[in-house]
Amino acid sequence: MKSIAIIGGGAAGCFCAIELKRRLPDAEVTIYEAQDRLLAKVAITGGGRCNLTNSFQDFRDSDSNIELLEYVYPRGHRLMKRLFNIFSPDDTVRWFESHGVKLVTEDDGCIFPKSQDAMEIVRTLENLLKQTGVEIRTNHRIDIITDLKEDIKVVTTGGKKTDKGYAFLAQTGIEMTPLCPSLFTFELSDRALKSLSGTVAEHTTLSIPKTKFKSSGILLVTDWGTSGPATLKLSSYAARFLSEANYKTQLTVNWISNNQEEALATLRKTIAENRLKKLSSINIEGLTSRLWNHIITRAEIREDIRCSEIGSKQLNKLSTVLTSDTYEITGKGRFKEEFVTCGGVSLKEIDQNTLQAKKHPGIYFAGEVLDIDAITGGFNLQAAWTTGYTVARAIQLV
Ligand SMILES: Cc1cc2nc3c(=O)[nH]c(=O)nc-3n(C[C@H](O)[C@H](O)[C@H](O)COP(=O)(O)OP(=O)(O)OC[C@H]3O[C@@H](n4cnc5c(N)ncnc54)[C@H](O)[C@@H]3O)c2cc1C
Numbered sequence: 001m002k003s004i005a006i007i008g009g010g011a012a013g014c015f016c017a018i019e020l021k022r023r024l025p026d027a028e029v030t031i032y033e034a035q036d037r038l039l040a041k042v043a044i045t046g047g048g049r050c051n052l053t054n055s056f057q058d059f060r061d062s063d064s065n066i067e068l069l070e071y072v073y074p075r076g077h078r079l080m081k082r083l084f085n086i087f088s089p090d091d092t093v094r095w096f097e098s099h100g101v102k103l104v105t106e107d108d109g110c111i112f113p114k115s116q117d118a119m120e121i122v123r124t125l126e127n128l129l130k131q132t133g134v135e136i137r138t139n140h141r142i143d144i145i146t147d148l149k150e151d152i153k154v155v156t157t158g159g160k161k162t163d164k165g166y167a168f169l170a171q172t173g174i175e176m177t178p179l180c181p182s183l184f185t186f187e188l189s190d191r192a193l194k195s196l197s198g199t200v201a202e203h204t205t206l207s208i209p210k211t212k213f214k215s216s217g218i219l220l221v222t223d224w225g226t227s228g229p230a231t232l233k234l235s236s237y238a239a240r241f242l243s244e245a246n247y248k249t250q251l252t253v254n255w256i257s258n259n260q261e262e263a264l265a266t267l268r269k270t271i272a273e274n275r276l277k278k279l280s281s282i283n284i285e286g287l288t289s290r291l292w293n294h295i296i297t298r299a300e301i302r303e304d305i306r307c308s309e310i311g312s313k314q315l316n317k318l319s320t321v322l323t324s325d326t327y328e329i330t331g332k333g334r335f336k337e338e339f340v341t342c343g344g345v346s347l348k349e350i351d352q353n354t355l356q357a358k359k360h361p362g363i364y365f366a367g368e369v370l371d372i373d374a375i376t377g378g379f380n381l382q383a384a385w386t387t388g389y390t391v392a393r394a395i396q397l398v
Pocket of ligand 1: 050
């Protein structure tokens with residue numbers, strides 16, 4: 001009879017345990033959880049609503065219908081692509097629905113329980129753990145993995161802020177890629193921009209000059225800098241670069257996601273149609289009037305200038321600021337909604353089909369402890385379900 005220790009009772013650990021007992025009802029499966037309860041993080045996911053997966057509609061190649069996973073998983077996209085053949089986002093939907101959870105897909109592809117209550121996911125998993133007979137040991141932190149009596153160990157201890165969190169793996173010699181946070185907001189120095197706190201720009205493209213890092217989407221101006229989907233995505237794509245730069249670098253904002261020529265053409269047309277109006281009162285799609293006024297000031301143009309008075313130099317300057325407006329990032333800002341770790345167990349250390357440690361047969365990894373992380377949108381939990389399922393399947397086949 002197999003005896004299996006699961007270290008960590010979060011999304012990946014609980015999912016793996018349930019799948020193990022479904023496949024191997026006679027196996028002894030024990031979850032060791034450091035905290036006093038299981039699934040504490042799942043309970044607060046998605047602002048308490050639990051964005052448990054995604055339809056991937058925004059990340060599919062329109063010709064081939066293949067998921068563009070490199071935009072979703074900045075770390076681990078190749079492995080995730082392979083593992084989706086074992087347990088895909090559609091499988092996640094079927095799995096939860098087959099266990100009685102009704103789901104809804106929002107316009108942006110994010111999938112939530114219809115109850116909009118993360119506790120429904122927690123309760124469903126907890127009930128299944130009970131029904132299948134998984135042994136639970138809460139308040140039980142594992143400090144040395146090799147001390148555990150079980151022959152098979154599944155490490156699902158989640159992301160960590162420092163290497164200390166992985167000390168229990170020290171004797172295994174398993175290589176970790178450096179850790180740093182992902183999914184955070186940016187602190188900027190520009191006071192004028194920050195004074196627009198609460199302003200939303202609908203169609204921005206953000207980039208870090210002299211790098212390949214770029215993201216598009218809604219930008220929210222905050223009293224410390226920027227937030228919103230475009231910022232969080234860029235923080236994920238550039239997580240390691242930003243950490244190495246000590247969160248001090250430049251951020252270029254293209255406020256309208258057009259190139260400069262397109263911006264010039266739009267400006268010329270709008271100005272020609274509004275010759276008698278003040279420049280500050282014209283409407284630029286996707287920009288609030290406060291933001292438009294900020295852009296006019298950045299272009300060093302008088303606020304009370306009329307459209308008929310604008311010369312071509314000023315038009316050029318305006319189009320430059322609209323499409324390439326650069327600010328200093330001075331630090332990592334706050335973001336309480338979601339936070340994940342970039343880095344973890346190096347994917348070189350594990351078998352890509354079973355997630356078993358190459359150096360230590362019998363030790364498996366699932367969830368955020370692996371060097372896999374995603375942008376926001378349900379993709380991180382999807383990685384936990386997929387890797388947890390993969391490990392259970394692999395152990396059944398041993
Ligand atoms: C506030 C917040 C909101 C989020 N919202 C979403 C969302 O809506 N959608 C989404 O896809 N992702 C979301 N995420 C990310 C997602 O929650 C994680 O990626 C996911 O929970 C990872 O699952 P896991 O099982 O790998 O780790 P975790 O859920 O972190 O579980 C790891 C468990 O291991 C335990 N543990 C650690 N060390 C030990 C040890 N030595 N011994 C015993 N036990 C140990 C921990 O106490 C913990 O319970 C959110 C994250 C945060 C912080």
